[in-house]
Amino acid sequence: MAPRFRVYIAASADGYIADPGGSVAWLDAYPGVEYGYDDFIRSVGTVVMGRASYDLARSFGDWPYPDQRCIVLTRRLPEPPPAGAHVAFRSGDVGALAAELRAMEPAAAPGGDVWVMGGGRVIRQFLDAGALDTLEIYVIPLLLGGGIPLFPPGPGHGLTLRGAQGFASGVVRLEYGARPPAPGGRQADGPGTDR
Numbered sequence: 001m002a003p004r005f006r007v008y009i010a011a012s013a014d015g016y017i018a019d020p021g022g023s024v025a026w027l028d029a030y031p032g033v034e035y036g037y038d039d040f041i042r043s044v045g046t047v048v049m050g051r052a053s054y055d056l057a058r059s060f061g062d063w064p065y066p067d068q069r070c071i072v073l074t075r076r077l078p079e080p081p082p083a084g085a086h087v088a089f090r091s092g093d094v095g096a097l098a099a100e101l102r103a104m105e106p107a108a109a110p111g112g113d114v115w116v117m118g119g120g121r122v123i124r125q126f127l128d129a130g131a132l133d134t135l136e137i138y139v140i141p142l143l144l145g146g147g148i149p150l151f152p153p154g155p156g157h158g159l160t161l162r163g164a165q166g167f168a169s170g171v172v173r174l175e176y177g178a179r180p181p182a183p184g185g186r187q188a189d190g191p192g193t194d195r
């Protein structure tokens, strides 16, 4: 079994992953530890991110993904990565990158998943290339009114709802399979649906 290519991301209720200035400070009130981040990151061997998300992650101080291989998509000249980071810089077709990663990751090894971390422009390319398996979206009860979209404009895609869970904080976790349900198939038959 190949590694899973997963999106795990927080978005405002109006569909933005960062405010117009690129800040995610509005997420500070919703620490990932309350939403399964620690278990999630242990399942990840490779993090793929766009240059804008990389620049933001670097600004946080300690490099947040010391145990993962990180692939940064950029067309610009790479800079030396931060201390403790295992970073490779790539550009071009994400379909080809996904095929390489599928071949590289130890089959179904624990901790072998690929986290397509973001931002929206990178997630959109993986989605359009048919290279995503699941999207786990934490909808934050907040309207940002503008900013960087989770899904920039592009082709439409059917999704399969695999689970939905509400938290006391007002956050809602939505888990989708990245492909439409089989004809006649029901949405969200699996465990974890809280509707």
Ligand SMILES: NC(=O)c1ccc[n+]([C@@H]2O[C@H](COP(=O)([O-])OP(=O)(O)OC[C@H]3O[C@@H](n4cnc5c(N)ncnc54)[C@H](OP(=O)(O)O)[C@@H]3O)[C@@H](O)[C@H]2O)c1
Pocket (backbone or CB within 6 Å): 008, 009, 010, 011, 016, 017, 018, 021, 022, 023, 024, 049, 050, 051, 052, 053, 054, 056, 073, 074, 075, 076, 090, 091, 092, 093, 094, 117, 118, 119, 120, 121, 122, 123, 125, 148
């Ligand atoms: N809410 C959350 O949980 C969350 C998670 C992740 C990110 N974010 C936010 O998302 C924002 C960034 O999202 P974004 O959509 O604007 O940008 P992004 O996807 O992080 O980065 C886009 C950049 O990546 C490079 N790139 C993308 N695809 C490429 C390809 N196929 N080949 C070569 N280079 C490629 C390009 O950089 P070059 O200009 O270098 O070529 C492009 O300008 C940040 O503000 C971050 O805070 C939020």
